[in-house]
Amino acid sequence: MTLLGPAEIRELAAELGVRPTKQLGQNFVHDPNTVRRIVRAAELSADDVALEVGPGLGSLTLGLLEVADKVCAVEIDPVLAKALPATVQRFAPEQAGRLHVIEGDALRVDVDQKPTALVANLPYNVAVPVVLHLLATLPSLRKGLVMVQKEVADRLVAGPGSRVYGVPSVKLAWYATAKQAGKVPPSVFWPVPNVDSGLVAFTRRETPLEETGDAEAGRKATFAVVDAAFAQRRKTLRAALAGWAGGPDAAERILRAAGVDPGARGEQLTVHDFTRIASQRQAQPSHG
Template identity: 85%
Template sequence: MSLLGPAEVRELAHKLGIRPTKQLGQNFVHDPNTVRRIVRAADLAPDDIVLEVGPGLGSLTLALLEQGVEVRAVEIDPVLAGALPDTVARFAPEHAGRLTVIAGDALRAKVPAGPTALVANLPYNVAVPVVLHLLAAVPTLRHGLVMVQKEVADRLTAGPGSRVYGVPSAKLAWYATSRQAGKVPPSVFWPVPNVDSGLVAFTRREPLDGDREATFAVVDAAFAQRRKMLRGALAGWAGGPDAAERILRAAGVDPGARGEQLAVEDFTRIASQRRAGGAPG
């Protein structure tokens, strides 16, 4: 089989009448070495069923199929979704039977049961919601590797105390442990973006003992007023600063701390204390 290079990417785009749009965050990878590097970093097992979001013209799809795994690709652009099977049949006919294309938005489309790995070049504007949604909606996902804007990679993988630690970091930590797995230069994309990209690898963790929605409400409140101490930042959520302080102390958290200092386990304990009656409401 062969992978897509710059000439093939432009030829396919021209044939399909595709002009990459900023609205859909379309930046197509045209470098075979990069997509093979992404697949290696994904550390796929032979029995993995890969969920790919935003396959575009098929560069990463072909590299995934080259590994021998089954691929389920979710594509929001109907023209690209319709063309992907033909592209695979042309460049990798021996692997065409292992591709399933799902036309639709990854935030709404019904994904068939069973995917075990998420591997995707995600549009920058929806990367965080897509990752968090799929981890919630597809419980069979065990691990993954996503390419996102480098700034987003920094935020997703940040730990407590980091300057860029925030809502994405804490919410991803609810589901998984994560790490950065390398940078990707703008030159491997068409059109060339004005930012570097980063690879984020994650592995699903054992579920935390708590309620996800309640925990996420605390995370949102804590970072909505990031510079405030938790006693003040959580006042609206808790029913007042005094109620927030009682809940925080019951959870073993300093009311004078800030959200950026807490791990997801701390947010979970805070949420649990309120549900257990640590304060009215």
């Protein structure tokens, strides 16, 4: 199979009249070795259905079709979405039947292909919402390998106590275990971004369940605590959760019942700590 190099990328873009836009976070990979590296790191098997968000001109799509059973590509740019099947037909005609293209926003479209792996070069500005939304709405997704801005990669995989540990770290940890899978230099993209990119690999695990209610209710309740704790990350949890709990005294009661120090800060807590706090609030008698 022919993978797209710089000449093919420029040629395709010229044919389509495509100019990468900052608004859509478009930076197209034009280095076949980087594509091979991403596909290798994704550890796909022949029965995987790969979900690619933002396939662009098709560099990674061609690499994924070499190893996955099917590729479902979600593309928001109508010109690129319409052109992708023709590109695959041109460069890998024998694989064209295994590509399914959905034109639309990954945060809103229905993906009916039951994908098992998310493998994507994600637009920097929507990377975190897209990963969390897809994990929330597609239970068939078991693993993933995403390329994001290095700073975002660091945040996604950070653990408690890290300076960059925050909302994305905890929310991804609700769904999956995640790790860094390498750094990608700006030179492999067109246009060249002014930041390094990072690869994040994740594997879905059982979500931490709250003691009462269903898993979705537990997730929403836990995420509300996470959002409140990090909205004022310099404050102690007693103060940061006061609005959420109905006052600092109520926050302290809930925290102590959950076995969490009210003087701690959000960045010290694991996703399980946040889950226990959410459960305790539901278990506390109301004071009013």
